[in-house]
Amino acid sequence: MEDSLLGARIRQLRRARGLTLADLAEAAGLTHGFLSKLERGLANPSIPSLSAIALALGTSQVELLAGTPAPDLPVVQVQRAHEGMxxxxxxxxxxxxxxxxxxxxxxxxxxxxxxxxxxxxxxxxxxxxxxxxxxxxxxxxxxxxxxxxxxxxxxxxxxxxxxxxxxxxxxxxxxxxxxxxxx
Known part of the structure; x- marks a missing residue:
C-alpha cells in the first residue's frame, strides 16, 4: 500500500473518533512526530507500531491496510477465494x-x-x-x-x-x- 494512503486512512479514523495526534500517540505508545510523519506519508510503520495504532483506533491492521480510498470503485465487485487482504x-x-x-x-x-x-x-x-x-x-x-x-x-x-x-x-x-x- 502506498504510504500516503495508509497515512490518510489513519488520519481519517483518528478524526472520526475525535482524537488528536497527541491522543493517538499516547494511546498507541508512539511519538506525536512519528504519527504526524506517518499521516503525511513520510514514514512507514513497523508491524508492532501498526498493531498499536490499530488497537488505539479500535480497528485492526488488516482494516487499516485494506480500507483505503480507491477511485472509481466498481458498483459490482467479484472477489475470488484466494484474493483479499x-x-x-x-x-x-x-x-x-x-x-x-x-x-x-x-x-x-x-x-x-x-x-x-x-x-x-x-x-x-x-x-x-x-x-x-x-x-x-x-x-x-x-x-x-x-x-x-x-x-x-x-x-x-x-x-x-x-x-x-x-x-x-x-x-x-x-x-x-x-x-x-x-x-
Missing part, C-alpha cells in the same frame, strides 16, 4: 472479503484463543455469525453471549467487545462491520 485481527487472523473504501467490511475470522484479551470499542456497528466452533462473546456491561455454529450476534457501535473459544479448539466467524468511509 489477510492478516492479524485481534487474537486471530482475518481475510477481508471485499476491497477498497466500502460501506460494509465483510470478513472471515479464525481464532483458537481461550483468553478473550482486551476489549475493542469502535463507532461502527458489527454483525457476527459463527460458522465453526463455540465462541464466548463478552460485551462488557451488555453481558456475555455463548454462540454455536449457526448463531449470530449484532451490536451497535460503542459496545465494548471481545471473544474467545468457549472450549479449546479453532472457531470461525463471518463478520460484517460497518466501514468508516473516507470523505
Amino acid at each position: 489477510s492478516g492479524p485481527y485481534g487474537l486471530g487472523s482475518a481475510q477481508l472479503l471485499t476491497s477498497g473504501d466500502r460501506r460494509l467490511q465483510p470478513m472471515l475470522f479464525e481464532g483458537s484463543n481461550t483468553d478473550p484479551g482486551e476489549f475493542f470499542t469502535h463507532a461502527e456497528d458489527e454483525f457476527i455469525h459463527v460458522t465453526h466452533g463455540r465462541v464466548l462473546v463478552d460485551l462488557g456491561p451488555q453481558g456475555t453471549a455463548e454462540l454455536e455454529p449457526g448463531d449470530s450476534l449484532y451490536f451497535a457501535g460503542g459496545v465494548p467487545h471481545r471473544w474467545a473459544a468457549a472450549e479449546p479448539g479453532c472457531y470461525r466467524l463471518f463478520i460484517v462491520k460497518e466501514g468508516t468511509r473516507m470523505p
Whole structure:
C-alpha cells in the first residue's frame, strides 16, 4: 500500500473518533512526530507500531491496510477465494472479503484463543455469525453471549467487545462491520 494512503486512512479514523495526534500517540505508545510523519506519508510503520495504532483506533491492521480510498470503485465487485487482504485481527487472523473504501467490511475470522484479551470499542456497528466452533462473546456491561455454529450476534457501535473459544479448539466467524468511509 502506498504510504500516503495508509497515512490518510489513519488520519481519517483518528478524526472520526475525535482524537488528536497527541491522543493517538499516547494511546498507541508512539511519538506525536512519528504519527504526524506517518499521516503525511513520510514514514512507514513497523508491524508492532501498526498493531498499536490499530488497537488505539479500535480497528485492526488488516482494516487499516485494506480500507483505503480507491477511485472509481466498481458498483459490482467479484472477489475470488484466494484474493483479499489477510492478516492479524485481534487474537486471530482475518481475510477481508471485499476491497477498497466500502460501506460494509465483510470478513472471515479464525481464532483458537481461550483468553478473550482486551476489549475493542469502535463507532461502527458489527454483525457476527459463527460458522465453526463455540465462541464466548463478552460485551462488557451488555453481558456475555455463548454462540454455536449457526448463531449470530449484532451490536451497535460503542459496545465494548471481545471473544474467545468457549472450549479449546479453532472457531470461525463471518463478520460484517460497518466501514468508516473516507470523505
